[in-house]
Amino acid sequence: xxxxxxxxxxxxxLAGRGLSQRDAARVLGLDDGQIADVWKDQRELSVHDVRLLxxxxxxxxxxxxxxxxxxTPVPADAPADTSAALAELSERLSRIERALLELKALLLxxxxx
Numbered sequence: 001x002x003x004x005x006x007x008x009x010x011x012x013x014l015a016g017r018g019l020s021q022r023d024a025a026r027v028l029g030l031d032d033g034q035i036a037d038v039w040k041d042q043r044e045l046s047v048h049d050v051r052l053l054x055x056x057x058x059x060x061x062x063x064x065x066x067x068x069x070x071x072t073p074v075p076a077d078a079p080a081d082t083s084a085a086l087a088e089l090s091e092r093l094s095r096i097e098r099a100l101l102e103l104k105a106l107l108l109x110x111x112x113x
Contacts, residue, residue: 005041006067013057027056047073 014020025035028049037043045053045068053068054061054075065074 003070005039005069007039009067010039010053010057013059017056017058019056024053024056027052041069044069045072047075051075 010024011021014024021035021039022032024038025032028035028038030038034043038045045065050061050065050068050072053059054064057064061075065072
């Protein structure tokens with residue numbers, strides 16, 4: 001893991017894809033000054049930023065995070081079975097919706113008292 005932002009590595013990856021820091025800035029939604037701060041290790045990257053840069057650079061997110069400095073978070077891998085994760089989220093959402101309906105009914109009942 002790089003102690004500081006490895007600007008040489010990022011510049012080489014960008015150049016290898018025919019891109020510039022300005023392209024990286026655009027992908028991250030940053031202006032020229034903000035991307036310069038990233039390159040000078042004066043602005044930290046978020047997990048979302050790491051994912052976007054990884055896609056732009058054609059590099060694994062873990063390597064991008066590793067080259068971006070010690071405090072850069074490494075994105076977790078997506079679950080292998082996304083259908084199971086979606087089913088679990090769907091069930092949780094259903095429980096929340098039922099609870100909200102019960103609360104609404106309780107509030108309406110209390111107003112009628």
